[in-house]
Amino acid sequence: MRALQAAAPWGLDALQVIEAPDPTPGRGEVLVRMRAVSLNYRDLLMVGGVYGRGSGTADKITPFSDGCGVVEAVGPGVTRVAPGDRVSTLFFQNWISGPPTLEKLSSALGFPIPGAGRELAVFREDGVSKVPEFLTDQQVATLPCAALTAWRALFEDARLQPGDTVVLQGTGGVSIFGLQFAHAAGYRTIITSSSDAKLERAKALGADHLVNYRQTPEWGRAVRELTGGVGADFIMEVGGAGTMQQSLRAVRIGGHIAIIGVVSGGGEGIQPAVLIGNSARMQGVSVGSRDMFEAMCRAIALHDIRPVVDRTYPWTEAKAALEAMRGGEHFGKIVLEF
Template identity: 75%
Template sequence: MRALNVSEPWGLDQLKVVEAPDPKPGPGEVLVRMRAVSLNYRDLLMVGGIYGRGPAMGGPIVPFSDGCGIVEQVGAGVTRFAVGDRVATLFFQGWISGPPTLEKVSTALGYPIPGAGRELGVFSQEGLSKVPDFLTDQQVATLPCAALTAWRGLFEDARTQPGETVVLQGTGGVSIFGLQFAHAAGLKTIITSSSDEKLERAKGLGADTLVNYRTEPEWAKPVRAATGGVGADVILEVGGAGTIEQSMRAIRIGGHIAIIGVVAGAGNPFNPASLIGNSAKLQGLSVGSREMFEAMCRAIDQHRIQPVVDKVFPWTEARAAFQAMQGGEHFGKIVLEF
């Protein structure tokens, strides 16, 4: 089989297609022929050697956590799947249910466990899930990280209710899934972007209020205006240091800010004083459990939510796909197809 590998000194130029032996499933394991994988910002950081533990990862690693494939073979004792089943890889292979623990979140695909960027992959049967039949392979591949992160931020941690207001930052994967989920759940939605064209596309997906943060850099003001001065109930914070100050000004008293990403910059301190007066909460989150994933899939199936796949590349052209991500060209998700 062929697989994607990246190793020191890291960077897109080190991303290569290599030959590797065909894997065989052991007891409790499943052999999956991959059909599609999707890109997350985490993958870009990982290929660059600056994700989490960074260059200490050594190498080589097989990137990508999010994939869709078909079961080709099952090992002894497998009961969750049969040959021919279509499955999604789960971001955390060992987080089945309950709250996160160090042991559970140390089982992420891509690192430390070899990821889905290969023609054939062996996975624990516990680290896979069946998926809605109506979705395409490309759409299924978008679910494990971005979709589940948005789902958890809205409904597992914040526990939003119909009629509440959520702010989505930008038009990347997490934010567009958040918009779709919020709209289906009867929430009021405010979305930000630097592109009027992307904002119009978001309006077509149910966005109620559009804010161009390039023309309105203090976007907390239009958020407050749209909520009658009260502020948003929930904000999916994907920007990091580049946006957190505005989020703190835009959140209502007792509101919930889900800290998800750092695409607008990281490392700068912020002044937490505004949180003291309004009792708002900041909660970091990293994807979710298999139990959460399966609840999300039931909602996707019931509401017939169509994940937005914006760009598709052959999997051997992963470098070009990452360059598209770096350029911020996408609306929704970028997918690699096998």
């Protein structure tokens, strides 16, 4: 089989297609022929050698956590799936249920466990899940990280009610899933972007209010105005540097800020006085469990939610796809096809 591999000294130029032996499933394992994988910002950092618990010290990695494939064979004792089943990978192979622990969070695909960027892959049977039949392979591949992160932030960690106001930053994968989920749940949605064209696409997905942060750098004030001075009940914080202070200004008293990512950099220092003054909560979000994933898939099927795939590339052109992600021009998700 062929597989993607990145190795020291890292960087996009270090990503290559290699030949590798076909794997064989052991007890409790499944062999999956991959059909599609989707990109996350984490993958860009990982290939660059700057992400994860000790990832910079790994000699080589098989990248990508998020994939869709078909079970080709199963090892002894497997009962969850059978040959011919279409499945999604799970970001954390050992996080089945309950709260996160170090052991659960140390089982991520891509690193330390070889990822989905290969034609054939062996996973634990607990590390894959069946998926809604109406979704395409490309759409399924977007679910394990971006969709589940948005789901957990909105429905597992926050305490929201229909009619509450949520702010989605930007139009990347997590934020667009957040918009789709929030709209389905009856939340009032405010989305930010530097592109009016992207904001119009977000409006078509159900966004109630649009804020161009290039035209309105103090978008926290705009959120306050849109909420009658009260502030937002929930903010999906994906930027880090340049956005955190605006999130703190935009959140209501007792509101919830979900810390998703640091696309704009490591972020500014948090002002404790601001958090104390408005009793806001900040919650770091690192994807979620299998139980959360399966609950999310039930909701996707119930509400007929279609993940937004902005563009696709052949899987052997992963470097070009990651370069496109780094450019930030996409709306929703970028997917590699096998």
